[in-house]
Amino acid sequence: MEKVWRDKKAIAFFLFPSFVILALIIIVPIGMSSYYSLLDWDGFGKGEFIGLKNYIKLFKDPAFLISVKNSLIFAFSSVFVQLPISLLLALVISKGVKFERFFVTVFFIPVIISTVVIGQLWMKIYNPEYGLLNMFLRAVGLDNLTREWLGSKDTALMSSVVPVLWQYVGYHMLLMYAGIKSISQDVFEASKIDGASWLKTSAFITIPMLKPILKVSLTFAVVGALKVFDLVYVLTRGGPARASEVTSTLMVETIFKSNRYGYGSAMAVFVIVECFVLYLLIGKLFKTDEVA
Amino acid sequence: MKTNIKSSTTDSKSATSFIMYFLLFAWAAIQIFPIYWLVTFSLKGNSEIFGGNALGLPKEWLWENYGKALINGKVGLYFMNSVIVTGITILVTVIVSLMATYALTRMIFRLKKQMNVFYMLGLTVPIHSALLPVFIMLRNFKLVNSYMALILPYVAFAIPMAVMIFIGFMSSIPRELEEAACLDGCSIYSVFFRIMVPLMKPAVATVSIFTFLQAWNELMFAVVFISDTKYKTLTVGIQSLAGQYTIDWGAIGAGLVVATIPTLIVYIFMSKKVQDSLIAGAIKG
Numbered sequence: 024m025e026k027v028w029r030d031k032k033a034i035a036f037f038l039f040p041s042f043v044i045l046a047l048i049i050i051v052p053i054g055m056s057s058y059y060s061l062l063d064w065d066g067f068g069k070g071e072f073i074g075l076k077n078y079i080k081l082f083k084d085p086a087f088l089i090s091v092k093n094s095l096i097f098a099f100s101s102v103f104v105q106l107p108i109s110l111l112l113a114l115v116i117s118k119g120v121k122f123e124r125f126f127v128t129v130f131f132i133p134v135i136i137s138t139v140v141i142g143q144l145w146m147k148i149y150n151p152e153y154g155l156l157n158m159f160l161r162a163v164g165l166d167n168l169t170r171e172w173l174g175s176k177d178t179a180l181m182s183s184v185v186p187v188l189w190q191y192v193g194y195h196m197l198l199m200y201a202g203i204k205s206i207s208q209d210v211f212e213a214s215k216i217d218g219a220s221w222l223k224t225s226a227f228i229t230i231p232m233l234k235p236i237l238k239v240s241l242t243f244a245v246v247g248a249l250k251v252f253d254l255v256y257v258l259t260r261g262g263p264a265r266a267s268e269v270t271s272t273l274m275v276e277t278i279f280k281s282n283r284y285g286y287g288s289a290m291a292v293f294v295i296v297e298c299f300v301l302y303l304l305i306g307k308l309f310k311t312d313e314v315a
Numbered sequence: 316m317k318t319n320i321k322s323s324t325t326d327s328k329s330a331t332s333f334i335m336y337f338l339l340f341a342w343a344a345i346q347i348f349p350i351y352w353l354v355t356f357s358l359k360g361n362s363e364i365f366g367g368n369a370l371g372l373p374k375e376w377l378w379e380n381y382g383k384a385l386i387n388g389k390v391g392l393y394f395m396n397s398v399i400v401t402g403i404t405i406l407v408t409v410i411v412s413l414m415a416t417y418a419l420t421r422m423i424f425r426l427k428k429q430m431n432v433f434y435m436l437g438l439t440v441p442i443h444s445a446l447l448p449v450f451i452m453l454r455n456f457k458l459v460n461s462y463m464a465l466i467l468p469y470v471a472f473a474i475p476m477a478v479m480i481f482i483g484f485m486s487s488i489p490r491e492l493e494e495a496a497c498l499d500g501c502s503i504y505s506v507f508f509r510i511m512v513p514l515m516k517p518a519v520a521t522v523s524i525f526t527f528l529q530a531w532n533e534l535m536f537a538v539v540f541i542s543d544t545k546y547k548t549l550t551v552g553i554q555s556l557a558g559q560y561t562i563d564w565g566a567i568g569a570g571l572v573v574a575t576i577p578t579l580i581v582y583i584f585m586s587k588k589v590q591d592s593l594i595a596g597a598i599k600g
Binding site for chain 2: 025027028029030031033034036037038040041042044045047048049050051052053055056059066112115116120121122125126127128129130131132133134135136137138139140143144145146147148152153155158189192193194197198201236239243246250252253256257271274275278279284287288290291292294295298299302
């Protein structure tokens with residue numbers, strides 16, 4: 024048997040197709056993007072090597088800086104608005120309510136629907152004349168709050184954030200719910216015998232034991248927010264006047280609309296590094312926490 | 316568990332439980348109502364949507380909105396393209412990932428550890444890094460505006476997750492069966508295809524669902540790599556439809572519903588499995 028499992032030809036046969044695809048589409052492009060980011064290149068002629076100039080320009084470019092700030096606002100709202108709602112829902116549902124399965128199933132529905140569909144749907148919700156939101160505000164007599172949600176510089180960003188939060192609350196809820204369900208029931212029995220209330224049990228037992236899942240949720244929320252593209256692309260394309268621009272939409276526009284391949288690649292590299300750094304940071308955050 | 320962690324005094328208990336259920340149902344309504352609204356306006360004319368009947372069921376069920384979206388709006392074509400792209404993506408992802416997993420869990424070779432790292436690397440790389448380089452490769456090979464243009468990157472970005480899920484599953488399968496088959500003179504290839512692959516069915520379902528959701532809903536690659544109507548998938552196609560029918564909400568709504576139906580069908584029949592596969596994808600990552 025040993026010999027069969029050392030069969031070099033078989034190993035090569037099994038690994039070859041996926042290896043080639045991964046190398047070609049994921050690994051090599053990282054190198055290519057990094058190289059392009061050092062060029063002044065419109066995508067057609069020959070690029071001119073300009074060293075780190077693109078990066079220097081990047082950090083002085085107001086459009087880019089706004090997009091980074093907006094992406095961070097996405098991340099911040101995910102962490103401080105979405106995750107607490109998800110956690111609360113998960114805690115409540117898992118303590119044994121009626122219709123437990125029904126709630127889990129319903130809360131999860133938006134997660135599986137395409138973001139493009141969600142985006143188009145929210146565009147209608149935000150419609151100034153006939154959208155649900157303004158219609159609701161008029162119905163309850165808050166006419167002065169109605170506005171052009173996506174068309175106004177003051178509200179475009181928050182109006183793009185809300186659907187993202189809305190869509191993925193159920194995802195984090197499900198992760199946390201599954202996590203709570205996998206905690207041994209004995210722990211809850213013991214805390215009940217000790218006379219701990221649900222609130223105390225949650226704060227001192229469930230949440231601390233849920234840490235590995237919270238780490239996953241936090242990572243997904245932050246990294247996902249930094250990569251956000253679909254919803255902003257559908258709702259506002261980053262407008263008006265870059266009010267809701269995020270790094271992904273700016274990158275696509277820079278490369279494929281303005282034909283600035285080198286400069287756009289510098290943005291791509293920025294996103295790769297940014298995501299990687301955050302992976303490490305969150306990993307570290309939870310590690311030191313465990314020691315303390 | 317069911318009754319474990321509840322407070323003891325009955326009065327405050329029923330009050331809190333009333334508030335709790337109220338909040339749960341309110342949240343369920345927030346999550347569901349927009350979708351209900353979408354389905355109803357997909358069957359209405361503008362006079363109902365913009366006039367008196369914005370929220371209720373349609374008074375006049377306008378099924379022709381669906382005809383408009385499917386034929387004139389080309390949603391039928393986009394739908395077929397999505398089916399082709401997603402179907403082939405799932406098939407290829409499952410096959411090549413199963414093969415790789417077999418080598419990574421069973422076979423013995425130098426650099427096995429490094430190879431594992433190589434496969435997992437893809438989990439942390441954002442698709443942004445691939446967008447322009449892959450576009451340039453496709454342009455050089457005259458593959459922009461083709462099914463391949465989408466299938467290749469979708470497969471590539473699905474492999475790491477698939478391999479990870481498969482490795483978890485395959486490591487838990489005992490080796491006795493394979494060893495017995497080997498003694499009986501089966502080749503390593505028939506051991507893999509005839510014994511291992513059938514045993515992996517549950518994991519294949521998980522990976523298929525995961526890959527389906529990713530490919531069916533993907534927008535960034537699709538927007539950049541496809542401009543020819545002939546190859547547009549639903550995510551890009553819906554954008555064109557919305558541009559074409561700006562003021563005909565019924566037709567747009569119908570297109571959106573059609574784009575969502577396959578996902579909802581999968582979810583209705585396999586909600587537990589869908590949830591489990593998304594949990595598996597997250598937690599092992």
